[in-house]
Amino acid sequence: MTASFSMFATLKDKIAAREARVVTVGLGYVGLPLALTINESGYPVTGFDLNEARVAAINAGERVISYFPERRIADALAGGRFAATADRKALAAADIILICVPTPLSAVREPDLSYVVRAAETVAAELRPGQLIVLESTVWPGATATVVKPILEGGGLRAGTDFFLGFSPEREDPGNAKFDTKSIPKIVGADDAQSRDLLDRFYSNVVTRTVPVSSLATAEAVKLAENSFRTVNIALVNEMKVAMEAMGVDVWEVVQAAATKPFGYMPFYPGPGIGGDCIPVSPVYLSWRARDLGSATPIIDLARLTNDDAPDLIAGRVAVELAKDGGVAVKGARILILGIAYKKNVEDTRESPALAILNRLEEMGAACDYHDPYFPQMPVTRDHPNLAGRQSVVLSEETLAQYDAVVLTTDHTNVDYALVGLGARLILDTRNVFGGNGVALGRGRLVKI
Ligand SMILES: NC(=O)c1ccc[n+]([C@@H]2O[C@H](COP(=O)([O-])OP(=O)(O)OC[C@H]3O[C@@H](n4cnc5c(N)ncnc54)[C@H](O)[C@@H]3O)[C@@H](O)[C@H]2O)c1
Structure with a gap:
């Protein structure tokens, strides 16, 4: 008809x-x-x-x-x-x-x-x-x-x-x-x-x-295919990050070099986990529907688990780096989370891994503050309502000196990274902002995690 x-x-x-x-x-x-x-x-x-x-x-x-x-x-x-x-x-x-x-x-x-x-x-x-x-x-x-x-x-x-x-x-x-x-x-x-x-x-x-x-x-499936592809590849590169680090190899350098291949490869970069309204959500729609029909999506499910674990892994890594060289215990440490948006240059914290990392570190006994130019005040979020209302701290050499570590979780463009490099004692960089981009480091130590 x-x-x-x-x-x-x-x-x-x-x-x-x-x-x-x-x-x-x-x-x-x-x-x-x-x-x-x-x-x-x-x-x-x-x-x-x-x-x-x-x-x-x-x-x-x-x-x-x-x-x-x-x-x-x-x-x-x-x-x-x-x-x-x-x-x-x-x-x-x-x-x-x-x-x-x-x-x-x-x-x-x-x-x-x-x-x-x-x-x-x-x-x-x-x-x-x-x-x-x-x-x-x-x-x-x-x-x-x-x-x-x-x-x-x-x-x-x-x-x-x-x-x-x-x-x-x-x-x-x-x-x-x-x-x-x-x-x-x-x-x-x-x-x-x-x-x-x-x-x-x-x-x-x-x-x-x-x-x-x-x-x-078909049109509905296209969207899920695109986002599931991203989910799986982000999980893959985060897995490679850990494995390659153990081999003394910098995964960011590997990805950048691999991306010069004109066919058969597409760069995905490691990070603190996935966020936003799309990448963490769409694969669930696909796997849920597949299960409903008696089918299975084990690769997507494993990727989701890997991505869901990423913030916990980062928090654990922060604790290890703090304790190195006779440093400080995470319990009682003062930590600045740099960026709470789920990705750079947006005012959106939906499913943001930065908030999960902040929460995890506080559960481990750290005292955390955050800085994010897009959020003078922490918004109310579904998963972390306890964080609402906190204020973004002003970045200065004096404030940076108060923290045992700065965890760079979101690579917004409008942040003074030179200042962070000069003032921070320990920078834990999940986004490779400090990797080879010429930002000077002061007395601090930089670890890409
Ligand atoms: N944000 C992204 O990057 C992105 C990218 C691609 C696809 N999507 C998809 O697009 C869809 C929308 O996402 P978004 O990011 O724009 O969401 P959003 O939360 O930014 O905006 C949704 C808006 O819809 C309004 N709204 C909710 N229910 C309504 C109703 N019954 N009548 C009228 N208005 C209503 C809300 O008030 C809100 O302003 C989602 O399915 C998402 O998965 C989002």
Whole structure:
């Protein structure tokens, strides 16, 4: 069964004329850049978010995401075809609705689709014939068809007949200066040809390249394949770090040299563990669904375990290095954690290994402070609510001199590493910031861990 030709033709024409009204559901790290990129491509866009404070900040032209150009949001607002709202009635006026809400892990570390379900229920309440609904959030293969579609069809309209339904996984890499929403190719998948065609036409007008795939489930699986690949390779390089260190070899030098091979190798770098909303989460969606179907993903599971253990290993290593050369015991040691974001140049602590390391060191009896230019104050996090409210210490030679060790957990660009190199007694570098980049070291000792 296909949708009526006139419904299809109407939306196709609106997409071509850049008159299709777009609503993004969710204005986070994914939804907001997407909304702005679509608007910058000529479409009228309304961003819908339940968080009224965020909506107000966006409508006031605040930058909201630190790596955005200063005036990006203000310019979009000034154009008169972009606004944010917390009023779900905006959905009824839309021609295209893109769902970009979180898909975290539950407390028992299983897929949590509750945000997607709620967003789908909101869309369903306003659904009208001829709309194109697209899920962008990371989900397990089959979720759009078996979880989202039945909710949308609850009012009697049918996907592929009365409205169009697609999946296009977000591939946003916050803070990446080389690739942005527009230049990252977009996977577009649907279970019927008309939905896929509309999806493809729409995104082709927004991003530089689209990659149509044969079904919703295939598009969902692409995202999980990409992130599982990263998970496994990060675990592999962290494992190699430990093994090569025992051989007296610097794994960072090895990876940089290996990366000169023009084929068959891709560099992954060691670190304090994995964080963010994607890499620690997506492989769980894949392995959970595989188990559900009687299949297994032992390599992914082992990689996850390895990555989950990384912060504990780093904390243990900190204790060993502190105690070396008649040093100090970790119990009672004063330690500065340098960077609490899960990666450089973003204000995001979701699943951040730095927080796990800090917590672990305090469990071992150390007294920890932190410095992070993106977090003057420690935010409330689900896994470490006990840390909320702490203040980032100001970096100076005097403050650095008070710590037995500085653990470099996040390699933000806007940190004065020369000062850290001069003032710190012991630097434990998990990111290779001090490795061969010419930063002078004062009286301290540097250990890459
Ligand atoms: N952050 C990344 O780097 C990244 C990259 C690729 C893919 N993804 C995926 O994209 C999806 C969104 O992630 P994010 O990082 O943008 O999340 P986020 O937490 O930054 O933002 C989500 C936003 O959605 C809003 N929201 C939640 N439920 C809502 C609802 N029912 N109606 C309206 N608004 C609602 C929240 O208030 C929040 O502002 C996830 O599935 C994630 O896995 C994230």
